[in-house]
Amino acid sequence: xxxxxxxxxxxxxxxxxxxxxxxxxxxxxxxxxxxxxxxxxxxxxxxxxxxxxxxxxxxxxxxxxxxxxxxxxxxxxxxxxxxxxxxxxxxxxxxxxxxxxxxxxxxxxxxxxxxxxxxxxxxxxxxxxxxxxxxxxxxxxxxxxxxxxxxxxxxxxxxxxxxxxxxxxxxxxxxxxxxxxxxxxxxxxxxxxxxxxxxxxxxxxxxxxxxxxxxxxxxxxxxxxxxxxxxxxxxxxxxxxxxxxxxxxxxxxxxxxxxxx
Amino acid sequence: xxxxxxxxxxxxxxxxxxxxxxxxxxxxxxxxxxxxxxxxxxxxxxxxxxxxxxxxxxxxxxxxxxxxxxxxxxxxxxxxxxxxxxxxxxxxxxxxxxxxxxxxxxxxxxxxxxxxxxxxxxxxxxxxxxxxxxxxxxxxxxxxxxxxxxxxxxxxxxxxxxxxxxxxxxxxxxxxxxxxxxxxxxxxxxxxxxxxxxxxxxxxxxxxxxxxxxxxxxxxxxxxxxxxxxxxxxxxxxxxxxxxxxxxxxxxxxxxxxxxxxxxxxxxxxxxxxxxxxxxxxxxxxxxxxxxxxxxxxxxx
Numbered sequence: 001x002x003x004x005x006x007x008x009x010x011x012x013x014x015x016x017x018x019x020x021x022x023x024x025x026x027x028x029x030x031x032x033x034x035x036x037x038x039x040x041x042x043x044x045x046x047x048x049x050x051x052x053x054x055x056x057x058x059x060x061x062x063x064x065x066x067x068x069x070x071x072x073x074x075x076x077x078x079x080x081x082x083x084x085x086x087x088x089x090x091x092x093x094x095x096x097x098x099x100x101x102x103x104x105x106x107x108x109x110x111x112x113x114x115x116x117x118x119x120x121x122x123x124x125x126x127x128x129x130x131x132x133x134x135x136x137x138x139x140x141x142x143x144x145x146x147x148x149x150x151x152x153x154x155x156x157x158x159x160x161x162x163x164x165x166x167x168x169x170x171x172x173x174x175x176x177x178x179x180x181x182x183x184x185x186x187x188x189x190x191x192x193x194x195x196x197x198x199x200x201x202x203x204x205x206x207x208x209x210x211x212x213x214x215x216x217x218x219x220x221x222x223x224x225x226x227x228x229x230x231x232x233x234x235x236x237x238x239x240x241x242x243x244x245x246x247x248x249x250x251x252x253x254x255x256x257x258x259x260x261x
Numbered sequence: 262x263x264x265x266x267x268x269x270x271x272x273x274x275x276x277x278x279x280x281x282x283x284x285x286x287x288x289x290x291x292x293x294x295x296x297x298x299x300x301x302x303x304x305x306x307x308x309x310x311x312x313x314x315x316x317x318x319x320x321x322x323x324x325x326x327x328x329x330x331x332x333x334x335x336x337x338x339x340x341x342x343x344x345x346x347x348x349x350x351x352x353x354x355x356x357x358x359x360x361x362x363x364x365x366x367x368x369x370x371x372x373x374x375x376x377x378x379x380x381x382x383x384x385x386x387x388x389x390x391x392x393x394x395x396x397x398x399x400x401x402x403x404x405x406x407x408x409x410x411x412x413x414x415x416x417x418x419x420x421x422x423x424x425x426x427x428x429x430x431x432x433x434x435x436x437x438x439x440x441x442x443x444x445x446x447x448x449x450x451x452x453x454x455x456x457x458x459x460x461x462x463x464x465x466x467x468x469x470x471x472x473x474x475x476x477x478x479x480x481x482x483x484x485x486x487x488x489x490x491x492x493x494x495x496x497x498x499x500x501x502x503x504x505x506x507x508x509x510x511x512x513x514x515x516x517x518x519x520x521x522x523x524x525x526x527x528x529x530x531x532x533x534x535x536x537x538x539x540x541x542x543x544x545x546x547x548x549x550x551x552x553x554x555x556x557x558x559x560x561x562x
Contacts, residue, residue, distance in 0.1 A: 005293065006294070053325065054323075055326055056529065057529070057530065222318060223321055224321070225328055226284075226528065226529040226532075229290045230283075230286040230290050231284065231330065231332070233330055233332065234318075235315070235320065235335070237317075241314050242314050242335055
């Protein structure tokens with residue numbers, strides 16, 4: 001029937017781990033068999049059950065795929081009623097997901113030096129991207145920003161795939177300030193940059209990338225309804241006009257965007 | 262299995278379930294989830310004579326049991342549809358083009374270009390989009406304006422002409438009667454209900470143009486009432502839509518007098534819901550001993 005490989009699956013949760021007051025890690029398997037192939041930067045539309053105030057699915061990025069266990073991970077920040085309901089799930093519960101959706105980051109080539117910049121829950125897709133990038137024979141450097149040391153998530157996992165530099169706004173870990181103020185950016189050059197995080201942070205990194213002549217991709221999180229290119233709600237203004245973030249993105253080269261950078 | 266076939270004018274449908282314009286793309290977007298040949302038809306997204314960029318982001322707000330949108334008819338224009346999309350619509354189902362415009366001439370010209378497409382046997386005339394200033398709903402809110410557009414399109418379009426009605430009116434029955442008199446083969450209703458969302462924390466309106474169209478289960482009782490009223494007032498077929506999320510919802514619209522239904526926003530929550538509704542209607546008919554879906558149209562007491 002389909003050719004694009006998107007599936008609606010009743011996943012079974014194998015683990016629900018509260019990493020932090022505002023973050024929960026969901027791990028899930030497909031009880032019917034293997035998971036469809038997924039790429040870093042793609043996302044899933046998760047159905048939220050048992051929450052009267054939640055109508056639409058929630059788009060959540062693929063945090064990590066454990067191929068051996070055929071397990072997919074989602075890092076969820078509890079920002080509203082829908083994500084809080086997801087955080088209330090327990091191991092053994094069913095998680096209905098439509099996946100994989102969207103276009104992910106451009107795969108790395110051997111010998112490239114990639115800088116992966118993340119802020120807040122935006123670090124989520126970078127773990128899978130770090131793994132895929134390292135596997136491709138490219139060099140991985142993470143630059144992760146957070147408000148405070150306690151907001152830095154999954155650091156030991158990121159360290160498996162490359163060097164990790166951090167900034168915190170209060171100086172409790174790494175260098176004090178924003179990611180764009182980190183000394184790494186003036187000390188080293190990279191062949192490409194991939195960014196996911198709050199928009200002001202992505203704009204600042206995009207500005208750095210442009211000024212240093214480094215190709216750069218950003219992952220957008222415009223509000224969406226369908227996730228499959230039908231409702232046209234999540235559009236971003238690009239050099240080709242309005243395009244759906246859910247199908248043309250969520251990852252975009254900054255050259256396509258009309259950001260003031 | 263019950264006989265699910267219905268006719269909308271000269272348009273023969275395998276079953277009474279269509280997907281609503283703007284909620285199912287061109288059908289192609291849902292091929293991973295749905296075998297399109299199991300559907301009665303696919304009403305493709307709103308098409309205009311000229312390409313339109315639509316409104317600015319944000320275009321969507323989640324509401325209680327529903328959502329607001331103000332997409333504003335973003336599409337690449339009818340010529341792009343004819344040249345690039347139509348050749349890909351070869352599936353064994355009825356593709357219906359939703360046509361919109363900003364003047365009766367616009368509508369008629371757009372319809373005339375679609376009339377040349379052999380596999381498109383019907384259009385749905387959108388005189389009810391609440392999200393564009395220049396036309397759309399302006400034509401659907403008075404019987405005279407609605408009739409003027411339908412008359413112009415009727416001249417240009419010989420195949421099945423469905424007119425999609427706006428609920429944002431005082432008396433939908435008078436509009437339905439006017440478009441019937443002007444030559445419509447069927448009416449579909451309801452389009453979205455105009456609404457608004459406000460972000461209390463930021464003290465501003467959520468949608469880029471301030472207002473949007475409400476859809477989803479929240480609007481179903483309103484839609485059902487209007488379908489009932491219109492079905493009792495006109496003799497052309499009525500296609501019911503508005504918040505249909507289950508087979509039972511669809512059956513309620515059929516009982517109210519709709520000959521077919523459209524599934525819209527529910528496609529966003531479950532991309533395979535449309536075919537599940539087809540199967541559910543069949544189960545309902547079998548369970549109640551009806552041989553044909555036609556046996557339950559408008560039989561609600």
